[in-house]
Amino acid sequence: MGPLEGIVYGFSVALTPTNVFACFIGVVVGTLVGVLPGIGPVGAMALLLPSTFALHPATALIMLAGIYYGAMYGGSTTSILVNVPGEAGSVVTLIDGYQMTRKGRAGAALAIAAVGSFVAGTIGVVGIMVAAAWLADLAVRFGPPEYFAITLGGLVLLSRLTGGSLVHAFIMVAIGLALGTVGMDSISALRRFTFGSVQLSQGVDLVPVIMGLYGVAEVLLLAEEGIRRASIATVRLREMLPTRLEWRQSAAPIARGSVVGFISGLVPGPAAVLSTFIAYAVEKKVSKTPERFGQGAVEGVAGPEAANNAATAGAMVPLLSLGIPFSPATAILLGALVIHGLNPGPLLISQRPEVFWGFIASMYIGNLMLLILNLPLVGMFVSVLRLPQHVLATLVLLLCLVGAYSLNNSFLDLWVLTIFGIFGYALRKLRVDPSPLVVALVLGPMMEKTLRQALFLTRGDIVELVSRPLTAAILILPAAALVVPPLVRLLRRGRSVAGDRAHEVAP
């Protein structure tokens, strides 16, 4: 099935009443969690994962992905109107978005953000159609050594790009990998690190870990603030039409942001956040009037908003074509596929085309829904911010408890939730990003299995393992990411020391 044939088939799947409804629920929940500061898309996806068990795999995936990209739309609303990012991908939007609100152009900023997100989402869907199908064809040739290289390289790149200290990111990776070894060994069936617990022999479940790290930890941060109400700017529908000049100024940034975002999404790391910073920097660089940035430049809203939406689409490519998630959100989508008995990877397109193409087509439908929902209903979504945050936070905790328990009807999962909630809170206080832990927990078992198979294939020859052409090619980028930045720093330091000495010697 070619991409064009596939997408037509995908629309026939995505446009069934059940899937349209699932998509609608997903994007509405996504917009709401995007609007609400503190409760991110990852926590919401983990929270709703157990409720998708009874659904068809395509329907479950459509709903969960709707939350992910819906949050990108919602997050911009809070950034523009309240000067608080609804979620991490909207941090950059508030720089110029809120300045536009102060100048009475809030409606235009919201409209540009929504249209930019829609265009980027559409370009992203086309990107997935082409890139995922191509990568899946290539991945059929991959063996255990290549998969091991991809997982290892992905974790290294993720650690490098997460931001903050590389050592802290590696600590998160080590914890994730160690947690991934708990339970029954997939090859010898030996129980490891279970301390006699039958429940632990199934391993540490991803969902309570994510709920704890993202849901409970965020609520604990909100708990620090106690009762809090936001002051919100009001926007009338007739104010939402941007001027001709604003449309003209936004067109190119939306196109550039879409490309930057999609490419960022392909790379392991916090793509939705990183892409917005890159897009903002690009817009400032190419602008003839960079001094307008930070003062309410519409390009500063259009570029990053397009980028974060395209990044969510780009992040789907490694998940759908290789079965490898490089972010916590796509890790949940992988979890949903596995729970439904699917084998994510290059064969997904041929074996379950209704899931693959239905999911891609649903992203287009979801983006259209979000455009329609976000423009006229922006006032309704923003009114959620008027609800007392501490009541919402408490109810989110209650939902976390129900969600974690209902996964396996296990009290152990409740303790996992609580422990990782406290740990996630401590990480927030230390400004350490927990996403490498989540991705390592998901990739760990795959990494172990492929490493052992690869060593078996090469008769224990590690040099042969890493020197295969494809493996070496895959490992070059992460190796460069590890070695180049410290080398550049050393060179710069050397130059500045030499410069200082020359300065001292000169009369």
Next chain:
Amino acid sequence: MLARALPLVVLIAAGIYLSLAIKLPYGATARPGAGFYPTLVAVFACLVGLVAAAQAFFAPRPARAVVAADAELPGARRRVFSTVGALAVSCFVLPWIGYVATAFLFVTVVLRALGSRWPAALVIGGVSAAVSFYLFAVLLDVPLPRGVW
């Protein structure tokens, strides 16, 4: 203090993990056993723990101004401890007193800790316990714990 505690905790945990991993069958490099990969992970964890500990104890400490920027809001610690405490107690009592009673107590205690008045906390606690039970146990057929009675 937390910044110094994390590497130490990681180092101790990595040491314990390594001691458990080396007891598992290691196999050979050409035919790795169940303990091969955990040993690699443990060595990696020990190494990053060591580097992090060295950085935390020997690197220059942050300036006072940076520390001051993290100043806590009044009562923040009490609210966080109460919420964590309520969560932990809920995990403990849920098998015994069941979902409805736990949800009611949990929501009431957390809301009260976060600053709600008693009547509001009690009403929201009662309503959220009843509505969530109806939604999950009755409508969505999620088997929630009913307690020992």
